[in-house]
Amino acid sequence: MGKYILRRILYGLITLVGISVIIFSIIHLIPGDPIQIMFGRNPNPELIALAKKHYGLDKPVITQYFIWFGKLLKGDLGQSIIRRTPVVELLLPRIGRTISLTLLGIVFSVAIAIPTGIIAAWRHNTWTDFGVSSISLLLISVPEFWIGIVFMIIFSVWLGIFPTSGYIPPFEDFVGWLKILILPALTVASVIAAQTTRMIRANMIEVMSLDYITLMRSAGVRQRRLLLIHAFRNAFIPVLTMIGMQIGMLMGGIVIVERVFTFPGLGALLLKTLEERDYPVLQACIMVYAVAFVVINIIIDLLYSVVNPKIRY
């Protein structure tokens, strides 16, 4: 088991290095020059050349990559070209915010999806089941940002419960912070919850018709225990795989949701720096995403091996 973990982490690190190369090259393919943008209306060639030298942009791309990677390993993410502040300062607070949003979103979706899926399977072919299936089908047919906008309309405009934008750190005002997070988190959760519910429901229905469940039933095990313990673990395994594949979608969704609610997180930063062509920040942003991506995948793989004994032995 330990060997498996090590192998997985090693593989993850190699992937990260590979991704860093890809990211670096892609970003430098983006046309547009931050220096030009910075100087805008006063293109003084000497100043421009000086600025380029200062930021190391005059060196060949490959060299730039190694310099950047070297600094990365030391923890120095460079300086924002547009804002002249260290990239780390820009990123750090936002990472925490985006992570809390993501976590809350995941918690919401799991908390909604698992019970709903199980109940729908239990009450298969009844109105409850039909209702659940219809609502989840509807939710996966709606764009996330639209759900977010509609939530805003309902809760902020009509009911006035939640604010539409702004941000308060949790230490200052915990309730206020929560209020700001809830709508975006629910938005993120809604699509993922719908998909997960559908899958859990379908899997549970299928597993409950399998031989080993009938056998246990004939041995006297009660229906509820059959559902929640005997069947669920088997039904859940493919769901875990699906969640792993959804990480990408989740991350994309975060970017969108942050824009809808003007939530000052990593996603919002990403969009802004993309417009500005602020290379260092952009690279760092995407690297953070990549690291998160790889780490989450590793965690899911490990979880998977715990739940599915066939992998372990």
Add this chain to the structure above:
Amino acid sequence: MEDKSRTLLRVNNLTTKFFFSGKELVAVNNVDLRIDRKEIVGLVGESGCGKSMTAFSILRIVPHPGQIVSGEVFFENNDLLKLKGKEIRRVRGNRISLVYQDPLSSLNPSFNIYWQLSEVIRAHKPHLSKKEKYDAIIDVLNKVGIPDPEKKVFQFPHQYSGGMRQRVVIAMAIILGSSLVIADEPTTALDVTTQRELFDLNEILKEELGISFIVISHDLYLIAERCDRIYVMYSGEIVESGSSEDIFNDPLHPYTQGLLRAIPGLAPDIDKLGTIDGEVQDLMNLPVGCFFQNRCELADEECRRNRQVLREVRPNRYARCHKVKT
């Protein structure tokens, strides 16, 4: 004459129907069965003839949209069909157990063997201590012939061979001391050697622990070798019954005769290999008269007009065909 004290299970007029939008399908049609103590009884017929549904009806686990419509199932002084939910659950797995055909799919792949056996115990005797449970499990694994049970008990189904898995399923069936085990096509997915081993096991369990078996199968060869008595089913009805010796030496109902003709070398004086014409009877469109008429060479007006009745044509031999002379 029946010796009432030896009778373990008695099924009278059991009828189970499936209800689809507007239509009815009679899966089990007025079936009578008797199982004595220390007996291995075979229930034989083609796929879809109602044998599995009979077993499910006895245990009352008929799947939706099926329903037991009438009949009585006497077991240990109770009519199982009249028991309440809690009471019938006390019977299932505890007094009457089910063993399935495909050992691969009979065990939950995500849990180890120990856990699965302890679930059976937990369903009926939750008060047992951990040690008592462990002892009971190891003991039953020994009884079914699993080598080195202390180590193997914590492994997972995919680490067991097919034959061993079936032994585990049998262990699940007898761990609480069931007196009746219903084995539904227990050897279909296994090779011949393993099949023999498992049937030897059944014999041992019958003799040493006094357990009776109902073996459901379409494989007449197997049933011939291993059962004391046989019921032959067709289209939801019993068409013939008797001791296995009698049935194989002297099959009375045309269907039984057809089944035997199709197996080379089985019946003593038939040396032609024959087949039964036609397809399995469609249970949604049962004919008036004998159900077997469309495939029977001997079918006549009487067969086509009147439903055939199960008659005792010899002592302890029943057949559902008016052509059989007493």
Add this chain to the structure above:
Amino acid sequence: MIKSIIRNKKLFIGLIMVLIFVCIGIFAEQIMPYDYDETYVGDITEKPSKDFWFGTDILGRDVFSRVIYGTRVSLIASISITGLTLLFGVPVGLLSGYYGGVVDDILQRVVDIFFSFPWVLMGLLVAAIRGPGLTSVIISLTITYFPQIVRITRSSVVSVKEQDFIKAAKLSGENDLIILFKYVFPNSLAPLIVQTTIIMSFAILGEAALSYLGWGVRQPLSSWGMMLQQAASYLWTARHLVYFPGIFIIFAVLSFNFTGDGLRDILDPRYKRIYGR
């Protein structure tokens, strides 16, 4: 065949909805009462009225016409994306699965990396490199969904590869390509058809999201996503700008989801006999 389609309600409704969607897209010009880009009421947004059924947007343009026109944009986007993914994905999947070997292994690793890559990121990057626009959207979303098609095709190839009738065909000297096409490919048809509906719905949603973020379709084209981006700041005053494009998106996506679900119901061997084994 037709009978089983009608019997399955989901599939039937889904197909009708798809038909409506396609028709609106094709005949958009005939349906639109006004020009989608023309200002009619000055710089004011008006609520729905007799003249302007869905109201007007902040630049005074008729929302109804814009929504209808958006249907065509979505149609173009989704068909292109689906077509391209199939065009490139199916052959790659077939070849990779059939010939196996090192190439297959490497290809699978590459596919794996792309598989869960956040599509939003992909969309943004492609748009940043090439500049935003419908073409960039099509390219990035095609890249995003390409791995899924490769996977599905490949797995159905692998499941059939070892079967006897393939070996027989090889032995009798049939050309590999013909074997692929005649025998192997039909096996993947069922899952591919279902997957096509999924891609179509994803393409519509993806294009909408990218346009909403501002990196999708560009002026003078207008898509539903773009309309929603403009609507986002007017939640207090002009909510009709939010509802109508949204409803159309939902309708279009639902049509494909219904169809896909219905197809899956038919094609899945879940019609186990309850009775008998």
